[in-house]
Amino acid sequence: MAVRRISLILAACLLSLAAAGCADSRGETRTIENIKGQSITVPVEAKRVAAVYGPSYETLVLLGAEDRIVACSDVQVDNFPWAQRIFKRLNSLPKLENVHTAVNIEAMLSYKPDLVLGFPRPNESNKLDKLKIANVPGAVTPNLESTLKQLEVYAAALGGDAPERAREFEDYFRxxxxxxxxxxxxLAASxxxxxxxxxxDLLSTYGKYSDLTEVISAAGGRSVTGDFEAGNHSQITFEQLVQYNPAYIFIDHGGINDLDTAEKIRQNTYIDGRYGLIEAVANKRVYLTPSGVFYWDMGLQKILLVMEMAKILHPDRFADLxxxxxxxxxxxxxxxxxxxAEEAGKILNRENP
Structure with missing residues (x-):
């Protein structure tokens, strides 16, 4: 009788585990959906997270999961001295090198992550899938709403109170x-x-499949590349830029991959006489986007970019901002x-701590 009772208890426990998630080499798992509606298998509770994709580190901080990060990437550290000051664990974590070229999967797995927040590169994601390592690729977001949806995907992958934290951010953002x-x-079109x-660099830009078009529109501008059949970081020619003849130019990603810094890019536009043909250069309206802990055009600070740009484009209408x-x-x-206030001023002027 006692044996039968124990068997019934064990059976009930197994059914309970099955309801919570299936069991494979990753332990208990559950299924979530990415922003395309595709299924992703993640741990019931991710305890060791690799923050590989650039914006993923600040996202994990917002979602209350910085303590779960076991490895980050070089770009999150090297290019952002404010991140080194503000994020409490960034300087002590191992960092993966050259992630913009390719992620060293073997090096990453040596830190035993049970969840990887990686780049939107199918070859790397497929490798992790074959190894049964839960991973959530980043996404090139075509509009601001999908930026928030991607945050929801990260939150769902983490579980716990992360979805509630994501909702709080969404309320603020909206x-x-x-x-x-x-x-x-x-505003009228004129x-x-x-x-x-x-x-x-100055000839690298964002086309119609990037949410930067919506950012510019929300801020009260008109994106000259709004009809350009491209997404993020797409190259144009000098002749195209002259033809666009923007009244304002904003620079963000300078300094990445050992290229010229944003400050150097702006300086070059003013020194190189050819760029004087462009209205923004002629009128000294080439602006450096603040970065702080990460680039404003990619991460969670994108809403700050909308506000900052609106203030620059329409100072009279946003005098109280x-x-x-x-x-x-x-x-x-x-x-x-x-x-x-001093630190905030330095970030807004794109100055280091």
Missing amino acids: SKLKRIKEVTDK ERPAVYYSAI DMNAELREFYSKFYHYELT
Whole structure:
């Protein structure tokens, strides 16, 4: 009788485990969906996370999971001295080298992650799938809503209170976006200046399949590459840039892959006489996008980019928008770091700590 009772208890336990998730070499798992609606298998509780894709580290901080990171990538450390100051574990973690070229899978697996937040590169994701290593690839987001959806995917992969933290960020994001668009949606076409947004160099930009088109529109501008059949970091020619003739140019990704820094890129546009043909250069309207803990055009700070750009494009309409205060609020809410007004000013001026 006692044996039968024990057997029934064991059977009930097994059924309970099956309901929570199946068992394979990764332990208990569950299924979530990416932003394309495709199924991804993740651990019931991811305890060891590799933050490989650039924006994934700041995302894990926002979602309350920095303590679970077992490895990060070189780009998250080397290019962002503010991240080194603000993120509490970044400097002590092992970092994977040359991740923009290719991720060394063997090196990454030596840190025994049970969840990898990787690049949107199918060859690497497929390798991890074959090894039964749960992984969530990043995504090139075509609009601002999909940026939030990708955050939800990361939160779902982590579980616990991460989805609630994601919802809190979404509420903040939509509230700030609404504040800006209540002004810019009323602008006539003639009131929207032509804007060009450059990436890793002046002739690298963002096309119609990037959410930067929506960022510029929300900020009250008109993206000159809004009809360009391309996504992120796409090359154009000097002649195309002259033909676009933007009234404003914004530079972000300078310095990546040992290329010229954003400051050097801007300096070159003013020194090289050819660029004087462009209205933005002639009128000294080439701006450096702040970066802080990560690039504003890719990560969670994208809403700050909308606000900062709106302030630059339409200073009279946004005279009451205090970007120093907005930045301090953001870092306090989501990175749990109390910036001083001086520190916030340095970030806005793209200065190091």
